[in-house]
Amino acid sequence: MRVKRIFDFLYYNHERYHKDVVVAGKKAGKWVTYSSAQYIEMSALVSYALIELGIQAGDRIATISSNRPEWNFVDIGTLQIGAIHVPVYPSINEEELIYILKESGCRIVFTGNRYTASTIEERKSELPDLQKIICFDDNSNSLPFSEFLQIGRAHPQPEELATRMAQVNPEDIASIIYTSGTTSQPKGVMLTHENHVSNALVAAFTINLNDSHRRVSYLPLSHSYERMVCYTCLYLGISVYYADGVSAILSTLKEIKPHVLVSVPLLLEKVYQGILKKGLELKGIQKVIFHYALRLAQRFELNKEMGWWYNLQLSLARKIVFIKWKEALGGEIIKIITGGASVQPYLVRVFWAAGIPIYEGYGLTEASPLIAYNTEGNIKPGTVGKAIPDVVVKIAEDGELLVKGPNVMKGYYNQPEITMNVIDQEGWLHTGDLAEIDEEGFIKITGRKKEIFKLASGIYVYPEKLEGHLKQSLYISQAYVIGENQSILAALIQPNFDYIKELFAKQGIHFTSNRELINDDRVKSLIESEIKTLNGPGVKENETIQRFALVAEEWTIDTGELTPSLKLKRRVIDEKYKEIITGFFKDNLSNL
Known part of the structure; x- marks a missing residue:
């Protein structure tokens, strides 16, 4: 089947792979896994319940939760009835949360915990469109998710669901994602099904992973980056395991042994600092060997022949020192994909030398988010890679990177004037980033236009x-x-x-x-x-x-x-x- 709308990813996954573990999360310290059939069933129950509660195509449904399978069920259940998903960061401050719920006119809100649910309940008078608050945790005064699902079980409407699914077009708005900018108030980015799908498919066709692979998810699903990767995983049949909070990332990596990590530079910097710290605690010959290996790694150049003597030393360093780095990440890591900000070149150099390739990419929420990234056999350290297929980039006279393609947003919700300032009459998205493009097409981001x-x-x-x-x-x-x-x-x-x-x-x-x-x-x-x-x-x-x-x-x-x-x-x-x-x-x- 062809994937044209976001929910098509799930049915494609079921038809092609029949996976026993599509998505998994921990409850009371134990893994709860969901097959593709269970994923479809849970998403349908969400759809039935929303239909029963009177939700129509175009209505806005918000989710404020950390990563968990229920987030995915709400996502698909919302989208396949033509409603619009408004994902919100669980760490958002109260005033921004109320602003987003009010401006977007959300009718239903799903929360990950009772504290968020209580906060919204206390300020419900400020939210005239809000109909119901549903909490994934059962120990809440709001409607528990388990009882919400019972509404769906009690009122199954498969024919109505099929009709609504057929009416959803690729050009319809799927999400309003509020960006929490570094210099301004949040703006609601309207992304269509086509925006999301085109981006996830490009990633799937170029990432070189398959249905035998696993990944651990810890970046927030409310961010377009992590969400796009999860759709890509559905298409490729990659099993996704959600880490039970930031503190559980390292233990989850060792437990699940993922093949790919999707990260941001700050987390990689923390990992590297942790490695350096352990190295400094070593004694005697172990400390000497560690620092010798590190100095070797710092000299590594990816696209340059380093000579047989260097290669021999690096091979030994990988077997003695760097293998422990891989073990800390689970032991089966194939690659790390990073975005969200520029990675420092020293990090790329050291991880590649250690046998842990880092592929740096670049994107914006307004571009669904992927614009460019380094791919296997086509990588240049210090750049964010080349523009992805079907996306065109150019540099404006003032050095700003401009983008055009099927990934570019429809605009900012209720803010046509700001939209016109960001997407010009020729359809170019003004990224706000300053960049250079070399003769081979590799893009180097040099800074934010507003921050220089x-x-x-x-x-x-x-x-x-x-x-x-x-x-x-x-x-x-x-x-x-x-x-x-x-x-x-x-x-x-x-x-x-x-x-x-x-x-x-x-x-x-x-x-x-x-x-x-x-x-x-x-x-x-x-x-x-x-x-x-x-x-x-x-x-x-x-x-x-x-x-x-x-x-x-x-x-x-x-x-x-x-x-x-x-x-x-x-x-x-x-x-x-x-x-x-x-x-x-x-x-x-x-x-x-």
């Missing part, structure tokens, strides 16, 4: 690049670079609190709080020395960090400094640390 700034000297600075450079340090967890219209650059530094506390504890020095840690002169000297090292050879003078301040807060999605895709919210950080930032540029301060 100019020093007093007139030189442009790409803060993301410099922040990534600083985060190479094992002592630095996050960095925020500022200096617009100033003569120097400064940075807010969030230390790697856990590692630094461990390091000092070995010397008998114990910190009772993050605040105490950042005020300690020994810690300040440690970070200062690290920044001076990072300011060293290979760094342009205008890109060196001359002043810095340590922050005691850990930047997270929940506290508002990070977007759900783990990018810095610059507007929030600017406001939160306004006094410190102003103080950076007083003339009486000395530079590093």
Whole structure:
């Protein structure tokens, strides 16, 4: 069968593979798996219940939940009756949540826990279109999901469902996904069935995986990136296991032994920092071997013949050292696919050397999201690959990357003027990213158009690049670079609190709080020395960090400094640390 609408993926999967495990999640610590037949049955029950509750084509249904199979059942059950799915990040703050539910006019809301359900219930008077709140957890005052399914069982309507499925067209809106931008209020991105399907099929045809493979899912399904990958998995017959929270990722990897990881750079940076930390704890010959292997990896160049002597040493390093890296990821990993932000070149180099290929891609929610990525046999480190089939890219006069293709959104919900600013009269989507395209068609993202700034000297600075450079340090967890219209650059530094506390504890020095840690002169000297090292050879003078301040807060999605895709919210950080930032540029301060 041909896949034209999102729900066609599920029926294609059942017809071709008859999988025993299509999707799985944990309940009370035990895996609960669903076959393709069970997936279809559960999705149908959702559809029957929604029909019974009076939901019509075009109505909006929201889901606010962490990853779990029920999310998928609601997704397919909603879409196959012609309704529109509004997925919302479970970590979103209360005001943004109410804004999204109100603006989109959602009639039904599914929540992952009773706390979210209670929050919405308390503010229901602000949501005139909201008809019912359904909670996946049964211990809630809202309608439990199990009782909601009973509505579907009590009122099966297979003929009505078949009629509605037949009426859904590829051009119909399937989703409204609210982007939580780094500099502005959320906007509802309207994506059609065709948008989603075209993107997932391109990924399926180029990813080189099959129905014998497994993957662990931990990026939020409410993000278009993870959702597209899950549709791709349906098409290819790949079994998907949902990690039971962020803290369970590593244990789930060891348990499930996935063949592919889909990640974002920040998580890879955390994995790499964890590896470095363990290496520093080794003793004697083991420590010597570890650091020798790491130095080999740092010299690795993907598209270059390194010579027989280097290859021999690397082969031994893979058998002795890097095999343990693979074991930490489950032992059967074939590749890592990453997007959401640029990966630092040193990470790509080291993981490839370790025998764990990283394929970097690029996209936007407004493009469903995939625009370009590196594929097997067609990869160039430092780039996000070439534009995917059927998608055309070009560079505007001001350096902005423009995109055209079947993946480009229909527009922003209820915001035609903003839509016209982003999609021009010729149909080009203005990505907001600055980029370069080389003679082979590989795309290099150089920065966000809104985030690039100019020093007093007139030189442009790409803060993301410099922040990534600083985060190479094992002592630095996050960095925020500022200096617009100033003569120097400064940075807010969030230390790697856990590692630094461990390091000092070995010397008998114990910190009772993050605040105490950042005020300690020994810690300040440690970070200062690290920044001076990072300011060293290979760094342009205008890109060196001359002043810095340590922050005691850990930047997270929940506290508002990070977007759900783990990018810095610059507007929030600017406001939160306004006094410190102003103080950076007083003339009486000395530079590093």
